[in-house]
Amino acid sequence: MTKETIIIRNAGVDDIEDVYNIENESFDSPWNYKNILHELNLQFSIFIVACIDETVAGYAIAWQVQDEIQLNKIAVKSNCKRLGIGKRLMYRIIEISDPPVTRVFLEVRESNAEAQLFYQKLGFTTTGFRKDYYKTDNAILMERRLPADEDQ
Numbered sequence: 001m002t003k004e005t006i007i008i009r010n011a012g013v014d015d016i017e018d019v020y021n022i023e024n025e026s027f028d029s030p031w032n033y034k035n036i037l038h039e040l041n042l043q044f045s046i047f048i049v050a051c052i053d054e055t056v057a058g059y060a061i062a063w064q065v066q067d068e069i070q071l072n073k074i075a076v077k078s079n080c081k082r083l084g085i086g087k088r089l090m091y092r093i094i095e096i097s098d099p100p101v102t103r104v105f106l107e108v109r110e111s112n113a114e115a116q117l118f119y120q121k122l123g124f125t126t127t128g129f130r131k132d133y134y135k136t137d138n139a140i141l142m143e144r145r146l147p148a149d150e151d152q
């Protein structure tokens with residue numbers, strides 16, 4: 001597989017079942033089908049999927065408010081990890097943000113070392129900590145700041 005075979009595009013209704021399956025595989029407290037579907041109708045929601053051979057391999061859901069983005073979800077199918085898909089999803093979110101984003105922020109479980117390493121690699125830094133934010137875990141707050149005209 002080459003990078004060219006990964007297509008990143010806006011999500012549509014036909015993708016929701018695949019996204020729901022990856023969501024369930026990836027998270028202890030997954031969003032339900034209805035909530036994922038609802039994201040398609042939110043004007044401030046950026047909902048994109050990464051496809052390999054027309055099969056959904058990952059997705060990201062983020063909310064943009066003015067020049068800030070809250071990353072709500074990013075997940076890649078277990079057999080498609082470490083192919084650069086997560087990175088491309090993140091870059092695309094930044095690329096299509098309108099107006100251009102100057103801050104991306106998120107919460108990640110303290111126990112989720114994989115995701116923290118991923119975010120660090122993408123230039124995120126830790127900005128805070130929320131004890132018992134999740135039922136069974138603490139949250140690490142991370143963010144990345146960008147100049148408004150940064151070219152990805």
Ligand SMILES: CC(C)(COP(=O)(O)OP(=O)(O)OC[C@H]1O[C@@H](n2cnc3c(N)ncnc32)[C@H](O)[C@@H]1OP(=O)(O)O)[C@@H](O)C(=O)NCCC(=O)NCCS
Binds near residue numbers: 085112
């Ligand atoms: C986090 C996640 C989205 C990363 O997706 P991915 O497509 O595997 O990530 P990429 O291939 O783009 O990785 C980019 C870089 O991040 C770092 N990275 C990613 N996963 C890593 C891991 N498990 N261990 C160490 N570094 C990692 C690496 O530096 C990697 O570059 P490299 O492969 O050239 O070394 C994926 O692991 C995932 O879906 N996890 C489960 C869901 C989840 O926890 N989402 C985040 C919730 S806050």
